[in-house]
Amino acid sequence: AQSVTQPDIHITVSEGASLELRCNYSYGATPYLFWYVQSPGQGLQLLLKYFSGDTLVQGIKGFEAEFKRSQSSFNLRKPSVHWSDAAEYFCAVGEHTGNQFYFGTGTSLTVIP
Amino acid sequence: GAVVSQHPSRVICKSGTSVKIECRSLDFQATTMFWYRQFPKQSLMLMATSNEGSKATYEQGVEKDKFLINHASLTLSTLTVTSAHPEDSSFYICSARGLAGPHNEQFFGPGTRLTVL
Numbered sequence: 689a690q691s692v693t694q695p696d697i698h699i700t701v702s703e704g705a706s707l708e709l710r711c712n713y714s715y716g717a718t719p720y721l722f723w724y725v726q727s728p729g730q731g732l733q734l735l736l737k738y739f740s741g742d743t744l745v746q747g748i749k750g751f752e753a754e755f756k757r758s759q760s761s762f763n764l765r766k767p768s769v770h771w772s773d774a775a776e777y778f779c780a781v782g783e784h785t786g787n788q789f790y791f792g793t794g795t796s797l798t799v800i801p
Numbered sequence: 802g803a804v805v806s807q808h809p810s811r812v813i814c815k816s817g818t819s820v821k822i823e824c825r826s827l828d829f830q831a832t833t834m835f836w837y838r839q840f841p842k843q844s845l846m847l848m849a850t851s852n853e854g855s856k857a858t859y860e861q862g863v864e865k866d867k868f869l870i871n872h873a874s875l876t877l878s879t880l881t882v883t884s885a886h887p888e889d890s891s892f893y894i895c896s897a898r899g900l901a902g903p904h905n906e907q908f909f910g911p912g913t914r915l916t917v918l
Contacts, residue, residue, distance in 0.1 A: 724909070731807075731894055731911035732845075778844060782906070789835070789896075789907055791844045 690715050692781050694792035701769050702800050709764040709795050711753075711779030720782035721762040723753055726794075727775045735777075738762065749773070774799045803829045805897050807910035814885055815918055822880045822913045824895030830875035831897035835907060836868070839892040851878050885917045 693712045701707055713719055720739055724732040736747025743755040753764045762779060779792040804827040814820050824834055833852050837845040849865075851857040851872035859865045867889075869881040878897075882889050892914050896907040 720906075722906075729892075729912075729914065732909040734909075737906065789847070793844045796842075 690719075690781060690783070690788070690790050692779055692790045692792040694777075694779055694795050696795045697793070698796045698798070700798040700800060703771050704768050707764075707766045707769045707773070707797070709777050709779075709797070711762045711764065711792060712760050713762065713779075713781045713790075714760065715781055717784060718757070720784065721753075721755060722780040722782065722789075723747065723751070723762070723764050724778045724780065725749075725775045726778065732778065735764070769797075769799055771799045771801065773797060803897070803899060803908040805831075805895065805908045805910040807893075807895055807913050809913060810911060811914045811916075813916045813918065816886050817884055820882045820885055820915060822882075822893055822895075822915075824878045824880070824897070824910055826876045826897045826899070826908070829897075829899040829908075831878075831899055832875065833898040834872055834878035835896045835898075836870060836878075836880050837894045837896070839894060839912075841892075845894060848880075882915065885915070887917045890915055890917045 691714045695710050722737045723735040735751045736745045738745045738755045745753050751766050755762050777795045781790045806825045808823045836848045838848050839845050848863045849857045849859045851870045853872050853875050857870035872878040892912050894912040896909045898907050
């Protein structure tokens with residue numbers, strides 16, 4: 689069965705430090721992969737997505753993610769975190785056929801001054 | 802980019818009343834819309850999938866008579882929470898997939914916060 693795992697429930701980083709949020713998936717084929725960010729009380733904003741091609745994907749707000757097929761991972765990175773990056777981050781896998789989206793349980797990011 | 806709106810953004814109602822939430826695709830036609838529910842500090846749970854002009858498909862454990870979904874046009878889907886109770890209080894998010902949507906991408910609305918007193 690398809691699934692998405694975000695091992696880190698909560699991460700705290702200092703402003704200006706680098707960030708990596710982990711995402712592992714289980715899917716029978718090459719998946720469509722997404723990272724979303726959600727601020728408190730808000731909907732989901734798409735940060736970046738991977739469909740095919742270059743495995744290093746650039747997104748908005750200075751985020752990037754790398755698809756590693758051998759590790760079934762799609763980790764999100766940012767070289768220097770800003771206080772405004774504090775939010776909930778969700779990794780998701782989309783089916784090639786059908787409609788299903790599988791969301792991870794989310795990682796809550798706290799940024800300390 | 803594709804924009805999805807939801808209305809209302811926030812609603813408070815009394816127990817036993819019904820509440821309707823609208824989801825609109827503003828600049829594209831959505832063949833399929835999805836309704837999710839999110840509890841505090843938790844991930845999104847898919848409630849149902851609706852295709853324009855046909856009955857919605859509900860996920861296991863979701864009461865179709867309680868959560869009525871209508872997808873009457875290619876730009877509008879509604880979720881009606883009937884006889885709402887405090888346990889229905891939650892954050893409801895819709896998403897939409899377009900006719901020409903690449904690679905199964907879904908575009909998410911901003912969500913509706915429902916509080917049942």
